[in-house]
Amino acid sequence: MKVALLQLLPRSAADSADPGWLEPVARNLAALGVEIMVVPELILPGYNRPEAHREQAQPVSGKWIQQVGAIARSAGLAITFGWAERSGDKVYNAASFIGADGSMRGHYRKKQLFGPMERESFQHGAETPPVFEYRGHRIGMLVCYDIEFPEHARVLARQGAEILVVPTANPAGYGHVNEFLVPARANENAVSILYANYIGADGDLTFGGGSLIVGPDGRALASAGKAEAILIADLPKRSEFAEAHLSTQLKELRD
Template sequence: MKIALVQPQPLSSDPAQILPIIETWVNGVASLGADLIVLPELILPGYNRPEDHRAQAQPLGGEWCAAMGDMARKYGCAICYGWAERLGDEVFNAASVFDKSGARVGHYRKIQLFGEMERASFAFGAEPPPVFDLEGTRTGLLICYDIEFPEHARALARSKADLILVPTANPVGYDHVPDLLVRARASENAVTVVYANYTGPDREIVFGGKSIIAGPDGQAVAQAGRGPTTLIADLPKPSDYPGEVISVQFSDLRSFS
């Protein structure tokens, strides 16, 4: 599987403007042979837009989902993106994955909300992160702060995930997340982690970029710098690496009785 990751500057809070931009990205990476594109957290309607989260949130299966499914089918490229989901009176920080046929194969509501803004805007997710088949690969889904907790990545690995997708919105000052924690989650579980961030200012927040595709050896298959960019890389497999560089901690772990 060829994976694309887009690290954009924050967009407007108008979905009518955001969706055509996303379509341009999908078209562009699909023309380069990408099978999957991963976008940041809350790309719809924007991360640092608390006044819009409740006002613009949509139900699962609404217009945004329909648009993403149509794009995936039109360009033959799976899409992973973050968005604000309404369910009854609650709003969730959610992420969904559509496969190349336009079918929704993965959906998740963020468990670990970060900071005052998120906790004021969203309800905590209550369902475990999913594992699903994507292009023949067992794939899991987390959002931003979730990946900083070893337990969540380990739960996905226990469900036989080989790939973990992580839409994120990581500010400057937190470089230890892509540079250390994401790599550690990949290494200790022998999985690939795709961590897609924004870059640049969004009101009072400045995002730190440094999006990364971390391989099962814990090293960067590809990593962005501070500027807007698109990464494209082939999904690595543990069998691509010498045995001594792949951790066996997952299979060796023992529990206290």
């Protein structure tokens, strides 16, 4: 399966309120045979914009989901993106996986909120991260800080996930996450991970880049530095070694 992720500069306020800018990118990637595209955390309405989180948050039936669904359907590829979700009087840091037919295949509310801003803006997600099938692959979802906790990735692996999609907003100074923790999560669970970050300044916050696509052996298939980038890779199937490795680990944990 060919996948892509976008490492982006933070969007302007206007762009962060309207996902239309995704359409030409999605079309170009689909023309290259990409089946899944991943963009960073809270791309709608922007990460470091706490005043916008509550004011602009939308329900799953809202305009953002409809717009991204239309883009995915028109381009012919799946899109995973982070956004501010409203449910009643609560707001969540959420991510959704929209299939190439425009339908929502997976939805997740971030459990591990990072820092004062996130904790003031959002409620903690309570549901187990989802695993769902898409074009013959089992896919799981996490958001940013979640991937730093081994338990979350392991829960997904136990449910049969082969690919983890992880929209993120990792600040500068936390390079150990993409350098060490993401590859470790991939290797210890025999899963591929798509980790899509921002780069550059967003108000008083600077993002560290370092987005990457990691194979089930923990080795990077594609990685970004300190500039905007589009990463594309063909995900390998789990090797017999990886399957046996994971099976042995899970058996030892059960025993």
